[in-house]
Amino acid sequence: MPAMATIIDNLATFPRQTRATVATIDWARLAVPEARRLRELGFDEGADVEVLHRARFGTGPVACRIGRMTVALRRTVAAAISVSKR
Amino acid sequence: MHAAPLVALVGNPNAGKSALFNALTGARQKVGNYPGVTVERHSGRLALDDGRPVELVDLPGTYSLDPASADERVTRDVVTGRGKFERAPDALVVVVDAANLDNHLRFALQLIALGRPVVVALNMVDLAERDGLTLDPAILSRELGVPVVPTVAVRKRGLDDLRAALTDLVGRHAVTAPAEVEEDMVVLQRRARTIAQRAVVNETPGRRWGHALDAVALHPLFGPLLLLALLFVMFQAVFAWSEAPIGWIEEGFTALEAFVSGLLPDGFFRSLITDGLIAGVGAVIVFLPQILILFLFILVLEASGYMVRAAFLMDRMMARVGLSGRAFIPLLSSFACAVPGIMATRTIDDEKDRLTTILIAPLMTCSARLPVYTIIIGAFIPDRTVGGWVGLQGLVLFGLYVLGILGAFVAALALRRTVTKGASSGFMMEMPKYQWPQWRDVTLGLWSRVEIFLKRAGTTIALTTVILWALLSYPKPPEGSPVSQVDYSVAGRIANGLEVIVRPIGFNRDITLALIPAMAAREVAVAAIGTVYAIDDPEAEGGQKAITENLRDRWSLPTALAFLMWFVFAPQCISTIAVTRRETNGWKWPAFMVGYLFAAAYIMAGITYWLAVALGL
Numbered sequence: 001m002p003a004m005a006t007i008i009d010n011l012a013t014f015p016r017q018t019r020a021t022v023a024t025i026d027w028a029r030l031a032v033p034e035a036r037r038l039r040e041l042g043f044d045e046g047a048d049v050e051v052l053h054r055a056r057f058g059t060g061p062v063a064c065r066i067g068r069m070t071v072a073l074r075r076t077v078a079a080a081i082s083v084s085k086r
Numbered sequence: 087m088h089a090a091p092l093v094a095l096v097g098n099p100n101a102g103k104s105a106l107f108n109a110l111t112g113a114r115q116k117v118g119n120y121p122g123v124t125v126e127r128h129s130g131r132l133a134l135d136d137g138r139p140v141e142l143v144d145l146p147g148t149y150s151l152d153p154a155s156a157d158e159r160v161t162r163d164v165v166t167g168r169g170k171f172e173r174a175p176d177a178l179v180v181v182v183d184a185a186n187l188d189n190h191l192r193f194a195l196q197l198i199a200l201g202r203p204v205v206v207a208l209n210m211v212d213l214a215e216r217d218g219l220t221l222d223p224a225i226l227s228r229e230l231g232v233p234v235v236p237t238v239a240v241r242k243r244g245l246d247d248l249r250a251a252l253t254d255l256v257g258r259h260a261v262t263a264p265a266e267v268e269e270d271m272v273v274l275q276r277r278a279r280t281i282a283q284r285a286v287v288n289e290t291p292g293r294r295w296g297h298a299l300d301a302v303a304l305h306p307l308f309g310p311l312l313l314l315a316l317l318f319v320m321f322q323a324v325f326a327w328s329e330a331p332i333g334w335i336e337e338g339f340t341a342l343e344a345f346v347s348g349l350l351p352d353g354f355f356r357s358l359i360t361d362g363l364i365a366g367v368g369a370v371i372v373f374l375p376q377i378l379i380l381f382l383f384i385l386v387l388e389a390s391g392y393m394v395r396a397a398f399l400m401d402r403m404m405a406r407v408g409l410s411g412r413a414f415i416p417l418l419s420s421f422a423c424a425v426p427g428i429m430a431t432r433t434i435d436d437e438k439d440r441l442t443t444i445l446i447a448p449l450m451t452c453s454a455r456l457p458v459y460t461i462i463i464g465a466f467i468p469d470r471t472v473g474g475w476v477g478l479q480g481l482v483l484f485g486l487y488v489l490g491i492l493g494a495f496v497a498a499l500a501l502r503r504t505v506t507k508g509a510s511s512g513f514m515m516e517m518p519k520y521q522w523p524q525w526r527d528v529t530l531g532l533w534s535r536v537e538i539f540l541k542r543a544g545t546t547i548a549l550t551t552v553i554l555w556a557l558l559s560y561p562k563p564p565e566g567s568p569v570s571q572v573d574y575s576v577a578g579r580i581a582n583g584l585e586v587i588v589r590p591i592g593f594n595r596d597i598t599l600a601l602i603p604a605m606a607a608r609e610v611a612v613a614a615i616g617t618v619y620a621i622d623d624p625e626a627e628g629g630q631k632a633i634t635e636n637l638r639d640r641w642s643l644p645t646a647l648a649f650l651m652w653f654v655f656a657p658q659c660i661s662t663i664a665v666t667r668r669e670t671n672g673w674k675w676p677a678f679m680v681g682y683l684f685a686a687a688y689i690m691a692g693i694t695y696w697l698a699v700a701l702g703l
Contacts, residue, residue, distance in 0.1 A: 031509075031512065033154055033435055033436075033512075034512045034514065036152070036154065036271075037149075037154065037435075037512075037514050038514065039271045039272065039275070040149035040150055040271065041149070041189065041514065041516065042188060042189045042192075042275055044271075044272045044275060044276075052297065052300065052304075053300055053301070053304040053305070054306070055304070055306060055309070055398060055399065055401065055402060059402055060306075060401060060402040061398055061401045061402070061411065061513055063300065063304055063398060063517060067186070067188035067189060067279075068185055068186050068187075068188065068217070068219075069186050069188070069189055069516060070300075070516070070517040070519075071514065071515070071516055071517065072394070072397070072398045072401070072411070072513065072514065072515045072516075072517055073513075073514055074401070074405075074512050074513050074514070076512075077512060077514065
């Protein structure tokens with residue numbers, strides 16, 4: 001689809017309150033229990049996500065919506081989740 | 087006789103299992119709106135429609151049967167019938183949040199695949215509707231191959247249907263042999279998502295008032311300010327709202343003392359009851375209103391869903407000392423009491439993280455310290471306002487709480503670099519939807535506090551006080567002796583002997599007398615001081631007024647400040663030590679905890695005393 005450029009970004013920097021789709025998750029960057037918890041919370045390719053809030057600028061966790069649930073993540077984890085705009 | 091069939095309530099965290107458990111069995115298990123309220127197995131009785139009794143167990147919430155933390159291990163062990171729970175459940179009630187089927191159905195699919203009789207409780211259908219989501223239980227039931235019952239546990243809706251479904255299930259043998267259990271989380275997740283989509287009849291974008299609230303509660307600037315303001319108001323309220331009820335209790339005890347004095351002749355029994363029981367226990371019961379106000383705030387925070395928001399805001403600060411925002415929830419609960427706080431650390435995945443949190447939990451000012459703080463603040467800090475509306479006494483109390491928190495942060499930092507060294511763990515947590523607190527649950531929570539407090543006052547505190555009274559009253563000094571009753575008594579002699587150790591940090595005989603029995607329960611320190619002065623100053627009228635006046639006469643300001651500082655740090659409660667032993671499986675960590683806290687208390691009280699003296703206070 002040449003008319004609609006797909007923006008690839010990650011959840012740590014993606015604009016707030018914009019619906020996105022999880023493109024890939026860089027599992028290798030995550031600790032094993034962290035990766036498992038992330039899967040348990042429903043993060044995988046194709047999931048419908050949206051950044052809702054970020055704690056203080058730069059560092060601190062990110063609150064995002066996944067499906068109908070809100071999840072808090074550390075920014076380092078959010079950075080491992082690549083998303084594209086819906 | 088065979089034991090009653092076992093039915094387990096299983097599901098994701100915060101799906102409403104405990105609320106359903108309470109509704110079905112009439113139990114009063116703690117419920118709250120954050121993941122990880124239940125950390126152990128609770129069991130209750132339920133009669134099926136045909137009269138058969140079943141044992142219903144409520145379990146900690148978990149996302150899968152592959153446990154990450156101590157509480158989730160309990161669930162895995164019960165569901166699979168391994169470990170110390172050898173009996174596998176005869177049926178499962180899988181509790182799912184109707185508004186969050188995508189996620190909850192994945193675990194439900196895993197549980198159904200175990201092959202045991204299952205009924206799905208489609209809980210919180212009212213909240214799903216509020217979110218604009220209409221579901222068809224019949225479609226869901228067909229897709230899952232098990233009965234589905236819509237419920238609203240907190241409003242007791244759907245309970246009859248659930249009981250009927252259980253009556254039908256219990257006693258049946260496993261329908262299917264455990265088929266190939268799908269292990270791949272991603273495959274299960276996709277299947278769950280497809281089923282969830284099929285079950286949705288109508289989906290309109292619901293009101294998103296939760297997001298509007300979060301826009302403030304999680305705002306980079308306003309969020310932390312709101313948290314600080316909430317805590318601040320909480321401590322102001324502890325003083326401001328409690329004045330009147332404390333006055334009533336005071337009057338009650340003064341009247342009781344006068345009544346008993348008039349009834350009994352002067353002598354052993356009169357002294358035991360007025361100086362021992364009424365002066366001691368009364369001095370403690372007076373603080374019930376303050377403790378209840380503190381609990382009211384904590385219960386409302388827990389029930390509303392704000393707790394996880396607070397954890398979110400605190401994560402960055404907690405990360406700096408090597409912990410995660412998750413640890414903030416047990417720590418905030420420790421403001422009420424460190425015992426449930428330490429148990430709540432079971433939800434922390436990382437062992438080192440959990441141990442650190444256990445070790446610093448006693449630094450969070452628990453409600454038992456409130457009487458000690460209040461009485462000293464009442465005696466030495468003037469009751470006036472600063473800047474027009476902020477009470478100075480409330481401000482000092484807030485300061486003591488902040489000091490405990492800072493102490494905990496410093497301790498965590500030190501511990502994480504030495505004895506609990508390890509990689510920093512992450513923070514990943516589901517944030518619950520906001521809910522209005524169920525006033526019934528809040529009232530029950532407060533009522534159970536009243537029961538616990540009065541029971542403690544009637545047993546531990548009364549007993550310790552009476553023993554102390556006896557040790558303070560005998561032997562009697564000979565007629566005309568210049569030595570006072572207290573100094574001549576057994577306890578007085580012991581205290582005078584031990585005073586050498588605490589004299590350098592400004593403590594006097596009375597404090598030494600108060601500290602030892604306070605190991606049983608912190609409030610006893612106040613009861614002990616009450617008893618000492620009742621015996622030493624028999625002419626004075628009873629109650630808090632007498633204690634306050636005696637304190638002002640006998641203690642210097644530096645001594646009082648040092649005493650407050652001691653209580654910020656000292657490990658003064660046997661129950662906390664016992665629960666630490668249980669949760670860490672041995673004496674090593676409780677011994678370490680007691681050692682480091684005593685050292686900190688001694689040093690900090692000393693520094694306070696020396697500084698205050700040097701400043702000429």
